[in-house]
Amino acid sequence: MSQDIPFPIGDLPHPAREDLVLAQVLFALSDPARLAIVAQLVAGPVDMARCQLQDPSIAKSTKSHLMRVLREAGVIRNEPKGRGRRLSLRRDDLDHRFPGLLDAILASAPAVVAEPI
Amino acid sequence: MSQDIPFPIGDLPHPAREDLVLAQVLFALSDPARLAIVAQLVAGPVDMARCQLQDPSIAKSTKSHLMRVLREAGVIRNEPKGRGRRLSLRRDDLDHRFPGLLDAILASAPAVVAEPI
DNA sequence: CGGATGGTTCAACTATATTCGAACCATGAG
């Protein structure tokens, strides 16, 4: 039961809240680049085009892959928006399944201040 | 500064508290087998010989490797004891560097009841 | 309808992790 998220979140598959797996979430967050992405999303949703990686030389396919790992672990949402995509933290689902986990990680993660528009 | 732990903990190298890296800790805990080991250590130190893995068919070299990943991430201590080794959670160091992280993970991890002696 | 822009997917390659048996080392028991 509950294969993917019940209501449409865009064309990409998102795991339902009850299908999140702790080890998978931890793995997704075990990479500094992915951790930095998550830190950027704490303040709120970010358009993918505006979400920068530390290393600007990274290929866009790689960036897309980073987002995929986070999405498939249930850490972020990735929904179409206009001609681009909008990324957001699935904080509610994470907090519900793993209370305190995200807070603890974010508190220890290097702060990433969102680039002003 | 502070390469390894300042006081002797056995012959194996252990990272000092201030050298623990969040991403590395998360990675160490992102494997179900390692997560289960940690869960076993919550109740207190365990002799390695008594610390069982779910899959009993796993080679001892593999078990040793699992312990190494956890040790190198600073999650567990591994000190000589008699002719064997004693494993323990570095809860104090983890709590100090990443407050709430271990609690959150353990609360969400599948409980592993220690085998009675 | 054409571009142009922004992302995903694919296939191939590289890099890193896992797993194992064998060899080795240390300790405690006899």
Added chain:
DNA sequence: CTCATGGTTCGAATATAGTTGAACCATCCG
């Protein structure tokens, strides 16, 4: 000392993850 026990390390094999350019797809803009 000698042996058995319990673990680590090594090297090789396998598996999984990361990275990339090219191809593709969708949306907006003109």
